[in-house]
Amino acid sequence: MSDVMPAPAPGWRDRFREFREGVTANPRFRAWAARFPLTRPMARKRAGQLFDLCAGFVYSQVLFACVRLKIFDLLHESGPLTEAALAHRLSLPPEGASRLLNAAAALQLTHRRDDGLWTLGPLGAAMIGNPGISAMVEHHALLYADLADPVGMLRRERGGNALSAYWAYSGADSPGGLAPDKVADYSALMAASQPMVAEEVIAAFDFRRHQVLLDVGGGEGAFLAHVAAAAPALRLMLFDLPPVAARGAARFAEKGLAPRAQTFGGDFTTDDLPRGADLISLVRVLHDHDDDVVMGLLRRVREALPPHGRLLVAEPMAGTAGAEAMGDAYFGFYLLAMGRGRPRRPAELQAMLAAAGFAASRLIPTGTPLLTRVLVAEAGVA
Numbered sequence: 380m381s382d383v384m385p386a387p388a389p390g391w392r393d394r395f396r397e398f399r400e401g402v403t404a405n406p407r408f409r410a411w412a413a414r415f416p417l418t419r420p421m422a423r424k425r426a427g428q429l430f431d432l433c434a435g436f437v438y439s440q441v442l443f444a445c446v447r448l449k450i451f452d453l454l455h456e457s458g459p460l461t462e463a464a465l466a467h468r469l470s471l472p473p474e475g476a477s478r479l480l481n482a483a484a485a486l487q488l489t490h491r492r493d494d495g496l497w498t499l500g501p502l503g504a505a506m507i508g509n510p511g512i513s514a515m516v517e518h519h520a521l522l523y524a525d526l527a528d529p530v531g532m533l534r535r536e537r538g539g540n541a542l543s544a545y546w547a548y549s550g551a552d553s554p555g556g557l558a559p560d561k562v563a564d565y566s567a568l569m570a571a572s573q574p575m576v577a578e579e580v581i582a583a584f585d586f587r588r589h590q591v592l593l594d595v596g597g598g599e600g601a602f603l604a605h606v607a608a609a610a611p612a613l614r615l616m617l618f619d620l621p622p623v624a625a626r627g628a629a630r631f632a633e634k635g636l637a638p639r640a641q642t643f644g645g646d647f648t649t650d651d652l653p654r655g656a657d658l659i660s661l662v663r664v665l666h667d668h669d670d671d672v673v674m675g676l677l678r679r680v681r682e683a684l685p686p687h688g689r690l691l692v693a694e695p696m697a698g699t700a701g702a703e704a705m706g707d708a709y710f711g712f713y714l715l716a717m718g719r720g721r722p723r724r725p726a727e728l729q730a731m732l733a734a735a736g737f738a739a740s741r742l743i744p745t746g747t748p749l750l751t752r753v754l755v756a757e758a759g760v761a
């Protein structure tokens with residue numbers, strides 16, 4: 380008997396797509412469709428979409444240059460400026476400033492007023508007061524270095540490049556033994572970008588219903604510090620690699636949270652998790668790891684929870700409607716460069732939660748699913 384199952388017949392949607400993509404692949408049809416009034420808008424749209432894919436890296440570098448030169452902060456703090464004043468303040472030659480400001484305006488990052496003065500554009504304005512986005516943009520230099528050879532990266536068995544060195548725990552034989560200087564940069568990046576995630580999670584989930592929250596892989600405690608402000612009676616526990624947990628203890632002391640907080644240094648691939656929390660969170664943790672590590676971690680979380688305890692998983696997920704490219708394209712390749720992990724669909728995570736012994740799980744809506752999605756799992760009683 381053959382062990383190859385016959386493929387199911389394609390449905391009408393797939394048949395229609397095959398027909399459409401078949402005709403699109405014909406250069407003579409494309410030439411005709413670009414001229415024919417009824418098909419011209421679609422031809423233009425497809426040309427624009429494909430051009431943006433060709434040019435995406437260039438657009439990213441325009442943004443990178445704006446962030447590196449702190450143009451948005453400058454325009455925000457100084458108000459509208461002439462091109463000459465901007466060139467002077469940015470230490471750019473006039474033609475360099477002009478080139479960048481016009482490129483940024485075309486990408487809606489800056490705007491040239493009718494009187495010729497430069498101001499923020501709608502996307503530049505959205506970056507003000509969010510240093511997390513700027514920090515992400517700056518660290519992309521490592522990702523772009525790795526992505527210079529995407530096919531080579533796909534053929535290599537593992538990352539082993541700029542980004543995997545940055546995320547020192549990824550692929551480390553003994554992550555529990557990492558030195559403080561290896562965790563400092565990524566911990567600072569995670570803390571800087573945590574507010575935009577924490578705000579989404581806190582708006583979606585009421586932490587005041589719980590007594591003690593343990594944040595596993597909680598970095599230097601930025602998420603817990605945000606939740607602490609929203610749930611003043613909640614006690615806080617942080618588990619992370621020893622040098623990261625030490626950064627957390629320092630942050631709690633600095634913010635006056637030490638009396639409410641305990642920190643634990645350990646390796647969640649080998650160590651049991653501390654007991655005593657009725658809610659455990661995994662924020663931007665699971666997607667960093669391969670399935671075997673994720674299953675082991677979910678089982679440890681399940682064991683550490685009391686009956687009816689809960690697990691909250693918050694991270695960007697694959698298959699997010701309207702943000703499909705964020706999941707499988709951006710995080711798919713980001714984690715490939717990092718050397719471990721993959722973006723997962725909510726249903727995949729829910730199947731893993733069930734296999735780890737959770738009684739039930741549900742996806743709760745977040746305001747900006749591009750930034751994070753949230754799954755809540757019930758430990759049940761067993």
Ligand SMILES: CC(C)=CCC/C(C)=C/CC/C(C)=C/C=C/C(C)=C/C=C/C=C(C)/C=C/C=C(C)/C=C/C=C(C)/C=C/CC(C)(C)O
Binds near residue numbers: 512
């Ligand atoms: C008043 C009038 C007339 C009009 C007003 C119009 C109006 C309502 C405008 C809306 C304005 C508005 C509210 C804008 C909001 C903009 C927002 C919320 C923008 C947010 C942008 C967020 C971005 C770009 C986030 C980027 C995140 C990145 C790149 C994250 C990367 C994460 C990584 C690499 C994580 C790594 C962790 C690891 C290793 C995978 O575990």
Ligand SMILES: C[S@@+](CC[C@H](N)C(=O)[O-])C[C@H]1O[C@@H](n2cnc3c(N)ncnc32)[C@H](O)[C@@H]1O
Binds near residue numbers: 597602619646661
């Ligand atoms: C991507 S960061 C997320 C940090 C934080 N939850 C946030 O969202 O800002 C992943 C965290 O998991 C921690 N981590 C990775 N492997 C670990 C392990 N084996 N044991 C304990 N913590 C680990 C890292 O040190 C890091 O702080």
